[in-house]
Structure formats: C-alpha cells, structure tokens
Amino acid sequence: MTTRTTTADTAAARATVYGYPRQGPNRELKKAIEGYWKGRVDGDALRATAAELRRSAWQELAASGIDEVPTGDFSYYDHVLDTTVMVGAVPERHRAAVAADALDGYFAMARGTEDVAPLEMTKWFDTNYHYLVPELGPDTVFTTDSTKQVAELREALALGLDTRPVLVGPVTYLLLSKPAPGVADDFDPLTLLDRLLPVYAEVLSDLRASGAAWVQLDEPALVQDRTPAELNSAARAYRDLGSLADRPKLLVASYFDRLGEALPVLAKAPVDGLALDFTGSAAANLEELAAVGGLSGKRLVAGVVNGRNIWVNDLEWSLATLGTLLGLADRVDVATSCSLLHVPLDASVERDIEPQIRRWLAFARQKTAEVATLTKGLTRGTGVIGAELAANRAALNSRATSPITHDPAVRARAAAVTEHDGRRSQPYAERTAAQRALLNLPLLPTTTIGSFPQTGELRAARADLRAGRIDTAGYEDRIRNEIHEVVSFQEKAGIDVLVHGEPERNDMVQYFAEQLGGYLATQHGWVQSYGTRYVRPPVLAGDISRPEPMTVRWTTYAQSLSGRPVKGMLTGPVTMLAWSFVRDDQPLGDTARQVALALRDEVDDLEANGTSVIQVDEPALRETLPLRATDHAAYLDWATEAFRLTTSGVRPDTQIHTHMCYAEFGDIVQAIDDLDADVISLEAARSHMQVAHELAAHGYPREAGPGVYDIHSPRVPSVDEATTLLRTGLEAIPAERLWVNPDCGLKTRGWAETRASLEHLVAAARIVRAEL
Ligand code: GLN
Ligand code: ZN
Numbered sequence: 001m002t003t004r005t006t007t008a009d010t011a012a013a014r015a016t017v018y019g020y021p022r023q024g025p026n027r028e029l030k031k032a033i034e035g036y037w038k039g040r041v042d043g044d045a046l047r048a049t050a051a052e053l054r055r056s057a058w059q060e061l062a063a064s065g066i067d068e069v070p071t072g073d074f075s076y077y078d079h080v081l082d083t084t085v086m087v088g089a090v091p092e093r094h095r096a097a098v099a100a101d102a103l104d105g106y107f108a109m110a111r112g113t114e115d116v117a118p119l120e121m122t123k124w125f126d127t128n129y130h131y132l133v134p135e136l137g138p139d140t141v142f143t144t145d146s147t148k149q150v151a152e153l154r155e156a157l158a159l160g161l162d163t164r165p166v167l168v169g170p171v172t173y174l175l176l177s178k179p180a181p182g183v184a185d186d187f188d189p190l191t192l193l194d195r196l197l198p199v200y201a202e203v204l205s206d207l208r209a210s211g212a213a214w215v216q217l218d219e220p221a222l223v224q225d226r227t228p229a230e231l232n233s234a235a236r237a238y239r240d241l242g243s244l245a246d247r248p249k250l251l252v253a254s255y256f257d258r259l260g261e262a263l264p265v266l267a268k269a270p271v272d273g274l275a276l277d278f279t280g281s282a283a284a285n286l287e288e289l290a291a292v293g294g295l296s297g298k299r300l301v302a303g304v305v306n307g308r309n310i311w312v313n314d315l316e317w318s319l320a321t322l323g324t325l326l327g328l329a330d331r332v333d334v335a336t337s338c339s340l341l342h343v344p345l346d347a348s349v350e351r352d353i354e355p356q357i358r359r360w361l362a363f364a365r366q367k368t369a370e371v372a373t374l375t376k377g378l379t380r381g382t383g384v385i386g387a388e389l390a391a392n393r394a395a396l397n398s399r400a401t402s403p404i405t406h407d408p409a410v411r412a413r414a415a416a417v418t419e420h421d422g423r424r425s426q427p428y429a430e431r432t433a434a435q436r437a438l439l440n441l442p443l444l445p446t447t448t449i450g451s452f453p454q455t456g457e458l459r460a461a462r463a464d465l466r467a468g469r470i471d472t473a474g475y476e477d478r479i480r481n482e483i484h485e486v487v488s489f490q491e492k493a494g495i496d497v498l499v500h501g502e503p504e505r506n507d508m509v510q511y512f513a514e515q516l517g518g519y520l521a522t523q524h525g526w527v528q529s530y531g532t533r534y535v536r537p538p539v540l541a542g543d544i545s546r547p548e549p550m551t552v553r554w555t556t557y558a559q560s561l562s563g564r565p566v567k568g569m570l571t572g573p574v575t576m577l578a579w580s581f582v583r584d585d586q587p588l589g590d591t592a593r594q595v596a597l598a599l600r601d602e603v604d605d606l607e608a609n610g611t612s613v614i615q616v617d618e619p620a621l622r623e624t625l626p627l628r629a630t631d632h633a634a635y636l637d638w639a640t641e642a643f644r645l646t647t648s649g650v651r652p653d654t655q656i657h658t659h660m661c662y663a664e665f666g667d668i669v670q671a672i673d674d675l676d677a678d679v680i681s682l683e684a685a686r687s688h689m690q691v692a693h694e695l696a697a698h699g700y701p702r703e704a705g706p707g708v709y710d711i712h713s714p715r716v717p718s719v720d721e722a723t724t725l726l727r728t729g730l731e732a733i734p735a736e737r738l739w740v741n742p743d744c745g746l747k748t749r750g751w752a753e754t755r756a757s758l759e760h761l762v763a764a765a766r767i768v769r770a771e772l
Helices: 027-036 041-065 079-086 092-100 101-113 147-158 170-175 189-209 229-241 261-267 280-291 315-326 365-380 382-401 406-416 428-439 455-465 472-493 552-562 573-578 588-608 627-645 666-674 689-699 719-732 751-771
Strands: 069-071 121-122 130-132 163-168 213-219 251-253 273-277 295-305 329-336 517-520 527-530 534-535 540-545 567-571 612-617 655-660 678-681 703-706
Touching: 027 041, 027 329, 041 069, 041 147, 041 365, 069 147, 079 101, 079 130, 079 147, 079 163, 130 315, 130 527, 147 163, 147 189, 163 189, 170 189, 170 229, 189 229, 229 251, 229 261, 251 295, 261 280, 273 280, 280 295, 280 315, 295 315, 295 365, 315 329, 315 365, 315 382, 365 382, 406 534, 406 540, 406 588, 455 472, 472 751, 517 612, 540 588, 552 588, 567 588, 573 588, 573 627, 588 612, 588 627, 612 627, 627 666, 666 689, 678 689, 689 703, 689 719, 703 719, 719 751
Parallel strands: 069 163, 163 213, 213 251, 251 273, 273 295, 295 329, 567 612, 612 655, 655 678, 678 703
Antiparallel strands: 121 130, 517 540, 527 534
C-alpha cells in the first residue's frame, strides 16, 4: 500500500479528537451532579470532581498519543447550553436564577424549577444525544462570557498539553435555535448572525490571549440541506471571523454527513483549516474535496475513525484514504469523525464479552489509539505500525468470517424474502371489516400505549433477581401479580382494548435485545443521552435470530384474565436499530430485515396463541430519517418494508397497531401510510391534535388515536380537557376511525395519576360517543 505523496508536510501529521466521554470511568460526573441536585455534594466538590475528570481525560488522551487535546467539550449538562451561556442568550425567565447563582441558574435552564420551565430538549442531529434548544427573538441581546472556555483552556495548558478549544460554531448555534416563547413562529434566528459574530470575535480573542493557537468551530448543521441564504450566512460568518486581526487559527469542523454545497463555501473562506468526516455517508467528502481542487493553504483534519459507531477501524482503508487526502491539502491531520461523546469509554472492561468478539469493538479509548496509530503510520510510514496493522487485519478477518456475523439460516431466509411476504393478504378496507366483526368494539374505542407505571417494587424485583435474592419463579410471580392488577384496573375503568402493562421490561429495546441471537449487551457501555441520563445501547453484532418466543406467555397470561381483547406489544425493527449500536459491515436495511423476520415470528406466535390485536411500536421511524433529503426515499423504503415484514404474516382479522411519539409527522405521512398498519396512535395532546389534522390533510385513510392525555407530566387532565381534545380530533378524523388513548406509555407515571387520568379519558370517550 502506498500512502506517500509529496504535496503535504507529512512529517507534521498530528492526532486529535474533538471531544471525549464526559462522565468518567465510573460515571463519577453523574454521581457528583445528582448529588449536588440533592444537596449532598456542594458546589466546590462538584467543581473539583469535574476538574479532576477533565484532567484525567486529557492526560489519558495525551498518553495514548493524541497530540492536540480538545478543551471546552466538557459539560455539566450540554455543550449547546454552554454556548447559550457563552453568548449570554439566557432566556428572560431564567435570568434571576442565573444572576443569583451561575451554576444553579445553569441547571434551572436545563431542568426547570418549580416555577419556570426548562429549555426544550431535542436530538442532536441523528444521534441519541439531546441538546437544549436556544430560544431567541428579535430582541435577543448577546453578551460575551468566555469564562468556561478560557478556564478549561488554561487548565489544559497548565498541564503542559497542546490543546485546541472546541466551540459550537455561530451558524450551527443559530440554526439549532428556535423562536423564544411569545416570538412569532416564522422568526428566523439566523437573522441574528450580525449580532452574534462580535461575541464570537471576543471569545476568540480571549482564547488567543490565554494561549490558544487554534480554535475549532463546529458547524455540523452545514451537512444538512441548506438554502442559498443559509450558505451565504455561513460564508459571511467565516469571512468576518477569518478577517479578524487578533485571532487564533480557525479550524471549522463538520461531521455526521458530507458537506455538499457547503464545502466550496468553507473551502473558500479565509479560515486556516477544515475538519471533515470521511466515514459512512460522509465519505463523499473525498470526491467533493477533489472537485473543489482541494484545500490549498489550509490544514485538513481528516475524520477517518468513525466517532459514533463502536467497531474497530479498518486501518488499511483509513491509511489509503489519508494517502489520497495528502494530495488535497497543505497538511493532513488524523481524527475521529466527530466527538467521542457518542461512544462508551472502554471496550476492554467488557469482561462478559468473549475476547474473540471484544477485539471487534472500539470504544473511545480504542478509537483514540487507532487515531494515534494512523498518525504514526502517516508520518513515519506503515512499517512502524506493522504489529498494529496485523492485529487489526486479524480482528477484521475474525469478524468477517465469524459464524456470529454469518448465520446461514438467517441469511438464507432474508435472501428469500419476496415482495409478497411484506404484504397483508387483504387490503386495508377489507381487513378492517373483518376486524370489526371479530373485535366488536364501540365507536371511539379506548386503549393505552402499553406500559403501566414501572414502580419501585418492580425495579426492586428485577434487582432482587439479578442479585439472587429471589429466583426466577419468585420474580415471575411478582410479574404475574402486577399483570393481574393492571388488567383488573383496566376492566374496572372500562377500557376497551387492554394491555398487560409491560412490567417484565427493563427497556423497550433492551428487553428484546437480550432475547434475540446476534445482539450483545455491554456492562459498562454508557453513553450520554442527556444531562445525567446515560443509556447502555445494546449492540447489533451479528445475524439476528429468535431462539424462542419473547412475549407470548405474558400476553397470553393477561388474555386469560379477561374477556376483552388484550393487545400484544412489540418494539418495531426500525426502533430496535435506532436505539442500538448497529453493524457497519452490511447495509442498515439488511440488518433491519433480519430483525423484522425475527419479530415476524413473534407476531405470528402471538396470533397463534389467541392475540387478535398486536401493536408494533416505531417511535424512532421519524428520528432516524437521514440528514439529507436525497437519502430519505432509500431509508423509508427499507424502514417501511421492515415494518410490513414484521406484521404481514397475520390473518386479515388480526388488527395491527403501531405507535409513534415525539415528532412532527408532516413529512412522513406517506411513509406512515406505507406501513399498512390498521391503527396508529400518536402523541398529540400538547399540540392540540395537530397531528390528527396533518394526517387528515394528507388523506390518511386508516384508524388513528391522537393522544388526549399528555403523559410527560404528572398533571391529571380533566374530563373536560380530554373531551375537548377528542372533539377536536373528530374534526379531523371521522368517528368510525378515531381511537381514544394517551400520548405514550405510562411507565414513568405514578399509579395515582395514571388511575385518575385513564378514568377521565374513558369518561370523555363516553361523553363524546353520546354526542355522535
Ligand atoms: N409500548 C411502549 C410503552 O408503552 C411504547 C414506548 C414509546 O413509544 N417510547 O412504553
Ligand atoms: Zn410513545
């Protein structure tokens, strides 16, 4: 392999990353912050823990061969919130709290207080990290507060480290913002750019004065489809910042996809370097970079190690890519594709994963080592990394040839799938008549989304089982008791289609992942979801099979207790993928199809055991939509196929439900229709049934249950409120097709409010039925 050319200064290749897991090896940060909230840890102790975690992360990075460590990526809660503080965009309602105490005010913005609501939280691009959405308006005045950025830079410099502060860039910051409450919906935060740039100029100057040679400005929003006006704003921003007299060198970073039309804009900007992602769908950056004639005069930081999957890198591929890039920039450095925030810390501590498989995995520490190895190879020739290359090749070979990744039975079945397998035997209109005859439900049937309160006792029972304090039989007794209670409550409350309440599930993805073949669980693989909430996504590591039924006995047990239909409850294939780490050695659609076939067997078994209503939840269908519109059709194709494959094996009179939450659905109504489900339940209570109108506007022909009870708050909706929402729903969806249900599952709610809310919901259904 040749990785040498003459254009660039290869002797100077440097290794870097843009961010590192924040929590510490044993989630020390989570414990300290939550202790602070409870008053058990004081502010100084929290700050000391945080400083110690930063120090050890930086020193660990440096020791493993990272030449330039990032600063400023650390956060007590969220880096977008930190940016809001940096630019002084504290919402009016939080000003008093921030003035009284900066740290408490910060947490008030993140979590709200008894009196004020927090900032809204939403997903950071297509990751499972959530950021706090800045609220801006025409009256927003920005002010500079570079305290955090400067302090963290100084800490790292004091350790003798070479560092590069990392900031959310001004264009991305504005593009991620929304109009503040009371500001018109059509207010465009990007109109504030001219006001914001002087603040960034000041921060840059402060960082320069404190010793930063380089500063990184992250502009991931530029990998999304952008209007010419937005691209012009980006051009203006970097022309202005680039022309500042007193500034550090500027590195503009993008990740998660290709830059597309934004690449020529940034390539032309008077900044000193670009950091580009070359992994996955962002690999197209390579041709796009060649098409603009490379980055002459600039530094290129090449993200060749995927920063958001958990798989070992293909070092030879990366070296080849770096070799090509050497011809396209003045200087090429090596990095992960994005911050390592999105992966767990260390694969080597996963003692429950066989060493054979563990070597396929690369978490933050392993990825850091890969970056260092590649840098060494790029600078000094591949000879010096011979051992690493050999080990890497062996790991990749072992993965490529393993029976875990290649189960002939699973592969043969997936290959034999035909269009016919993904189609119900009768069209919706005919099925619905058969279902009506079988189920014999009233108009406006009432149901719930699946889970009932996950009480402390249930969690304690699971902990007791794990710790061996009770045996499986004892645990299952407790689960059956819970199901009994849930069923009898629903009957008494007058709900029409019952659920078993999901008491046996720790999590809607993990529960299934633990039972499917080909899935791995980690013990310590925590990644930040938001704030102090960390999740341990399971790993889709191999071909997926279902050794035995997963839910049938609980659902049939519940059905045995009632004459009313009990709805079976499964997590759909797209959501299983979205909330797991996915394979990178085959197209996502192939993995989705394998999961779908495993779930299809479960659906068929439920039906065979007397379940006539089966819900397959797909809350992640909308959120997994690719960042670029040109990629939507291909995604929706395999995603809807996977759902249909899961659900099409049943008789016409078996009713298939699906459920989705948290989203605007306007742009995927066609895809929702393509699922060919019989009934869909959606979150709608907070938006006054807006989704019902969106469905109607698109001529959605099926039955739907827009939620009439906002389950995100302990508030009990009154009968009146639910009645009003239901009447609004009826304006969009005719009574023959309207269901009555909450927005989402009740697992986070307490029993008292659940009981009252569901009784009100049934009362509202009865009132509105009587008006029909
Ligand atoms: N059936 C699941 C529940 O009720 C659905 C959860 C979800 O949509 N996120 O909890
Ligand atoms: Zn939901």
